[in-house]
Amino acid sequence: MARVEIVKRINDLEDQHCETCDRPKRKLSNYCATQCEVGKKIKVLGDHLLEKTNSERKKKAERVKKVSQAAVNVEVSKEKYLSLKELELSDYKIASKFGITPAKLSSYKKGWGLEGFSLKKGKKQEALSQEPNSSFQELKSKLSQIMDENESLKQEVETLRSKKVELLDQISSLRSDKESNTQKVANVKQQLAEEYEEEMAKVEGELQKYKELYKTLAAAFAAHLVHEPQ
Structure with missing residues (x-):
C-alpha cells in the first residue's frame, strides 16, 4: 500500500470516528490504541506508514551512497577535465561528475596550470x-x-x-435532531403513563362503587330473606 493511501485511510478513519468520538479526553491516553477498535486500526496503519517511511529513507540513502561511490570512482585528472570541458560542461557540472566541490576543482585547476582556463572564443565560449x-x-x-x-x-x-x-455541522444537526426526538419520545411516554394512571384510578373508583353497591344489595337481600314469612 502506498504512503498516500495509508495517510488517506488514517484521515478517513479520524474524520468518520475520532471527530465524533464521545471520549475526547481519552484521545491523549492509551485508550485509543488499546481499547478502541478504530484506534487499533489507526495504530496499525501508523506503524505501517512509519515502516514504509523508514524503508524508503533507507533505499534513498543507499541510492545516494551508490551515486556518491560512482562519482568518487571517476578519475580526477587534467585530461579528464579537458575532455569534459570539450563537451561544453560548466565547472560546476564537471565537479559533480568528479564527486567533488567546485572549490576543490578550482584547487585542482590551479595545480594543473589551468587557473582561469576557458575554451576558445566563438561558439563554444558563447555556449x-x-x-x-x-x-x-x-x-x-x-x-x-x-x-x-x-x-x-x-x-x-x-x-x-x-x-x-459542513459535514461536522450536519453531524451536529443530526445529533440535535436525535436528542430532540429522544426528548419528544420521553415526553409522550410520560404523558401516556400519566393518562394510564388516571384511567386506572377512574376504573378502580368505579369498581369500588360497584363493590359497595353489591355489598349493599347483598345485605338487603339477606335481610329480606330473614324477614320473609315461612
Missing part, C-alpha cells in the same frame, strides 16, 4: 557563458511551476476543510 543563464532560467521555471502546484494544493486543502466543516 559556455550562456550555460549558467540557461540553468538559472530552468530553475526559475521549475520554481514557478512548483509555486503554481503549491497554490493549487492550498486551494484543494481549503475546499476539503470547508467540506469537513
Whole structure:
C-alpha cells in the first residue's frame, strides 16, 4: 500500500470516528490504541506508514551512497577535465561528475596550470557563458511551476476543510435532531403513563362503587330473606 493511501485511510478513519468520538479526553491516553477498535486500526496503519517511511529513507540513502561511490570512482585528472570541458560542461557540472566541490576543482585547476582556463572564443565560449543563464532560467521555471502546484494544493486543502466543516455541522444537526426526538419520545411516554394512571384510578373508583353497591344489595337481600314469612 502506498504512503498516500495509508495517510488517506488514517484521515478517513479520524474524520468518520475520532471527530465524533464521545471520549475526547481519552484521545491523549492509551485508550485509543488499546481499547478502541478504530484506534487499533489507526495504530496499525501508523506503524505501517512509519515502516514504509523508514524503508524508503533507507533505499534513498543507499541510492545516494551508490551515486556518491560512482562519482568518487571517476578519475580526477587534467585530461579528464579537458575532455569534459570539450563537451561544453560548466565547472560546476564537471565537479559533480568528479564527486567533488567546485572549490576543490578550482584547487585542482590551479595545480594543473589551468587557473582561469576557458575554451576558445566563438561558439563554444558563447555556449559556455550562456550555460549558467540557461540553468538559472530552468530553475526559475521549475520554481514557478512548483509555486503554481503549491497554490493549487492550498486551494484543494481549503475546499476539503470547508467540506469537513459542513459535514461536522450536519453531524451536529443530526445529533440535535436525535436528542430532540429522544426528548419528544420521553415526553409522550410520560404523558401516556400519566393518562394510564388516571384511567386506572377512574376504573378502580368505579369498581369500588360497584363493590359497595353489591355489598349493599347483598345485605338487603339477606335481610329480606330473614324477614320473609315461612
